[in-house]
Amino acid sequence: MLEAANLTKAYRRHAVQVPVLNGLDLEVRTGEFLSVVGASGSGKSTLLHLLGTLDEPDSGTVKLDGRRIDNLPARERDALRNRTFGYIFQFYHLLPELNVVDNVLMPAYIGHSTLNWWKGRGQWRKRAHELLDRVGLSHRLTHRPRELSGGEMQRTAIARALLMNPRVLLADEPTGNLDAASGGEIVKLLRDINRDEGVTIVMVTHNLEIVHATDRVVRMVNGVVTDDTPGAPKQLPFQPLMLAAV
Amino acid sequence: MYKLLLCLRYLRTRYLAFICIVSVMLGVATLIVVNAVMSGFSTKLKDRLHGVLSDMVVDTDRTNGFEVVREARRPLTPEEAKQNPAVPGARRAYSLGTRVTPHAREDYYVDGDEHVTVRTLTPDGIIHEITTGPAGQYVEAITPTIDTFAVLQYRDRGAVVAKPVRLVGVEPIGRTNVGGFAEYLVRQKGAPNPSFELTPEALQRHEWNLMQHRHEHGADAPPPPKLPVADPLAPPAPDMKLDVGIERPKLTGAILGYGLAHVRYKDANGQLLEEQVLRPGDNVVLTTAGGDDLKPVWGTFLVTDYLKTEMSEYDSSFVYVPLDQLQRIRGMAGRATSFQLKLKNYDRDKEAVAKELRKVFPTREVMIRTWEDLQGPLLSAIDVERSILNILLFMIVGVAGFSILAIFTMIVSEKYRDIGIMKSLGASSWGVMQIFVGYGLLLGTVGAGLGTALGLWITHNINAIEAFISRQTGTAVFPRDIYYFKEIPTNVDPLTVILVTAGAVLIAVLFSLLPAWRAARLHPVRALRFE
Structure with missing residues (x-):
């Protein structure tokens, strides 16, 4: 489904080129829950940005269903990020001025003109409420992000990422800023979404305890994939794993 | 949709936005009040200057006033020549008498071989000549003084x-x-x-x-x-x-x-x-x-x-x-x-x-002048004073514009991460730019709207305000003995109000363009990583 071939990327820091990805190859299969692990600076987040068209590689290609997407015009890449990919960040990245519902609805606000939004606003609100109900936040609809706990903010971010029915969820250290219990809930939620809705998930993490919940684990070292192994089977009970993480 | 939503939310929640609004508001209010007072003075002065002068004045600097003489010559008829024979060796010159009419004193005489009529017009005659001539169609009333x-x-x-x-x-x-x-x-x-x-x-x-x-x-x-x-x-x-x-x-x-x-x-x-x-x-x-x-x-x-x-x-x-x-x-x-x-x-x-x-x-010796010609230097001085004051005062709005620039730059810096979030959710660079330009437009509109309301309120109550300040300070802000005006004259020109308001909004938008452009150019990954 998602295919990265020979990706290279370097950042320039104080006139010094810092290579991050060095000819990385990776294939993400449809419907799988893939975790990417590695030490800090190994290029995990950069890979996620390139897969999700947030950034452009120096060389190499990124393909979605065989179609190259890394060199698309800005407008098409904006549309891909709005409708095909859903992002979940370590620091939640909710908009502080908006309440929970409006944060969840933001992709729909962005993806529609005022008129189109107005015509379909009822459906979109219903969808946002359903998603918030699913992530257990139906009692927090009008709350601002600053009034939520870390776990609640991340669940809001997940609901936002799911609003437009994306085909791929890109999660960048989704549990990195949470305690173990909250992190466990988030991973369980992602697992359920992957299983129930068939959404492909690529999760970057450095927490090896949670990768057992995923179908496949790839390890990155110095900007290349060094290990690619199957993770925990989907049918394994999740709770014992999280207890072990604690 | 998200642009409008965020503009409105930013407006409600940003303290810095309030400062922008106040800057624009004060600038607009000041411009409206000063313009209204200047225009009031100017209009009242013009009314008064015009009032006692009449639209147009035809006058002479001769102390004895107008002497408008019309001379008509024609050849003598044979009968007139016979009645006024020429003296041999001398030029023929005879007075034929004088006739007084309401419009002129008419003197008739013979000069050589010509009959001459000299009409010295009275004021009524001059008025008759003006009103029956081509200028008469434009004249409503005329009077001698x-x-x-x-x-x-x-x-x-x-x-x-x-x-x-x-x-x-x-x-x-x-x-x-x-x-x-x-x-x-x-x-x-x-x-x-x-x-x-x-x-x-x-x-x-x-x-x-x-x-x-x-x-x-x-x-x-x-x-x-x-x-x-x-x-x-x-x-x-x-x-x-x-x-x-x-x-x-x-x-x-x-x-x-x-x-x-x-x-x-x-x-x-x-x-x-x-x-x-x-x-x-x-x-x-x-x-x-x-x-x-x-x-x-x-x-x-x-x-x-x-x-x-x-x-x-x-x-x-x-x-x-x-x-x-x-x-x-x-x-x-x-x-x-x-x-x-x-x-x-x-x-x-x-x-x-x-x-x-x-x-x-x-x-x-006859001068034809409009009332504006007669008061030209004073009217010019009023207009020049008003223009210069307007330029100086518009700089106030310019200062407000620079405060918008500074504050917007701060707001954009504060919003780096939000910009990254919006871009990761599919917002285009143009869309991000529109948010901040729209924000500038909204701040300008709200500030200019409030400033207009404040300016009109002050203009309407300027005499009460002046009286209050005079009471508090013990000094007359508006000395009435100079102008013999009972109160400070004001004249609110709707066009000026519209221009000032629109100008302030325009300045707010223009000064928001640079920060908005910087926001739009922001790379989403760098924005998301911004601490």
Whole structure:
């Protein structure tokens, strides 16, 4: 489904080129829950940005269903990020001025003109409420992000990422800023979404305890994939794993 | 949709936005108030200046007034040549006599082989020539006047007071038709047919003054002079005996500028006081110059009314008397020094009328001027002052614009991460730019809207505010004795308000462009990583 071939990327820091990805190859299969692990600076987040068209590689290609997407015009890449990919960040990245519902609805606000939004606003609100109900936040609809706990903010971010029915969820250290219990809930939620809705998930993490919940684990070292192994089977009970993480 | 939502949310939640709004608001309010006051002063001054001057003035600097002569020549008919035979060796020259008509004095004579008619136009004749000529279609009313200098004398608590004045002889109804006369009278304000007639109260006061005079100077003392001229057609001699051996003439009224009859002064506490020194029925002596050799001439008049234009320059200098009386005093019967014209449409026709009148009066001693020409330097000064003030004040809005630039730059810096989030959710760079430009537009609109409301409120209540400040500080913010205005004049020009408001919004948008462009260019990954 998602295919990265020979990706290279370097950042320039104080006139010094810092290579991050060095000819990385990776294939993400449809419907799988893939975790990417590695030490800090190994290029995990950069890979996620390139897969999700947030950034452009120096060389190499990124393909979605065989179609190259890394060199698309800005407008098409904006549309891909709005409708095909859903992002979940370590620091939640909710908009502080908006309440929970409006944060969840933001992709729909962005993806529609005022008129189109107005015509379909009822459906979109219903969808946002359903998603918030699913992530257990139906009692927090009008709350601002600053009034939520870390776990609640991340669940809001997940609901936002799911609003437009994306085909791929890109999660960048989704549990990195949470305690173990909250992190466990988030991973369980992602697992359920992957299983129930068939959404492909690529999760970057450095927490090896949670990768057992995923179908496949790839390890990155110095900007290349060094290990690619199957993770925990989907049918394994999740709770014992999280207890072990604690 | 998200642009509008975020603009509104940012507006509600940003403290910095409030500062922007206040900056724009104060700038706009200041501009509106200053413009309204300047325009009020300007409009009121123009009204007043225009009011007493009439639309257009045709005048001459000849002390004896207009002498418009029309000469017509034609060959003598054989019969006329026979009746006026040529003397051998001399040029044929015969006077054929004179005829006086309402419009002219016509002298006929023979000059060589020609019959010559010389018509010396009277004021009525000049008016007839103007109104029946091409300029007549534009003229609504016209009246002759005599405009000259004089010295006003009266007694105040036994002492003689003399003031230089501008003495104007008018036909009151004709002058009223031209405009700018009756509406400024105090007793006869707005009267369609004002006159110099004395009221019974004025006559009573005059009699009381006479009694008082006899009481103080004895029964044999001569009464104050009434009217000085024995022969109305001859220039008066300066040493003539008044009221001796002639029929006691009719008492004549004079209309004095309000400031001449009322003295304003400040008492020890700085309080502005006004005292009436000349009441209706009081005597005044007006001395001017008359005759071909410009000897001093004078006349006694009784105050009958006041002219109150609220322009200190006029109210303290103008004295109106009947035209025929001034003609008699100055020995210029049947003449005038100027003609006041009222046009049907001044703005449209002034140039055409001036052009046509110049054809009627081609000589240089006749001046054809609009009221704006007469007050040109003052009107120009007002306009220049207003323009400069506007430029200076618009810099206030410019400063507000720079504060928007600074604050927007801060807001964009604060919003780096939000910009990254929006871009990760699919927002385009153009969309992000629109958020911040829209934010600038919204701040400008709200600030300008509030500023407009505040400015209009201050303008509406400016006199109450001035009174409050004066009370608190103990200093008059607006000294009324300078302009004789009862209150600070204001004039809200809707176009100016619209321009100021739109200009402020435009500046807010322009100054938000640079920060918005920077926001739009922000790389989403760098924005998301921004701490």
